[in-house]
Amino acid sequence: MTAKKIWFDGELVDWDSAQVHVTSFGLNYGIGFFEGVRCHDGPEGPAVFRLRDHLTRLKRSAATYLASLPYDTGTLAQACLSVVRENGFSDCYLRPIVFLGEGENPLVAPYHAAVVATAEGPLAGPPKTSGAHAMIASFERMTVNSIPPSAKATGQYLNAMLAQSQALLAGFDEAILLNSAGYVTDGWAHNVFIVRDGELVTPPVSAGALAGITRDTVQVLAAEDGITVREESLTRTDLYLADECLLTGTAAGIVPVLSVDRRQVGGGAAGPVTARLADLLNGVTTGRSGSHPEWREPVP
16 A cells, blocks of 8 residues: 655655755765654554654654754654554554755754655565574674764664675575674664573663664563563674574564574574564554553554
């Protein structure tokens, strides 16, 4: 299903009318900030999952680069809901984006904002619920003193694209990145978890991992389900020798990792903890479980 309307600088406009000039600094220098948000259908109708948390992170990403959003988060939240409603969507992927426009120089150029809705995310690809084969990329995650990995800024995703392109060309499905000290950070567009001795372990944000919304959701749901959750520095061999390994992200949900660098992980299939977490996540995003209703923003 193709979207007919895009929210652009305060208005709902036709898809073909949402255009920017080629001199935009956002295009030329990669100056912009974005979020990937999901709307899920459920028993009470469509609702956007953790919308306010995503927009809070968008505001923080901009602040990291000394920028302010051109619209407050309340206005952007209503923009997201209006795009879903006006396009007649139920399940869809939303991309709120703020980018620097054209002007005399980047210090005085205005920021623009848009919200795009599509049936699938631009980086989602086909579902990988059956599992994925991952590789440790030779491209390292950027360091905290070069480009802040805690922000979702457009230009810095070149780092992720280099890693994922390498993985695909080598015959793998997903790339996992290490930091300059050799510790696991996250996937190219996902957070990484392992299951070891019944415990769920993920690298800390201080290792260079993005503070993912789905990452946080999984940690909360796991703890509520009685699973011990820990943040701990992980090496590549921790992934090789894990009982289970999984990737989490808004577009992908939960993806079981079947192998890393051609070493089979666990039994080479989605393990019981991964399956349980996927079930818990599906229940809360769709509203079918009834838990955490505060995370679902109904579409009027």
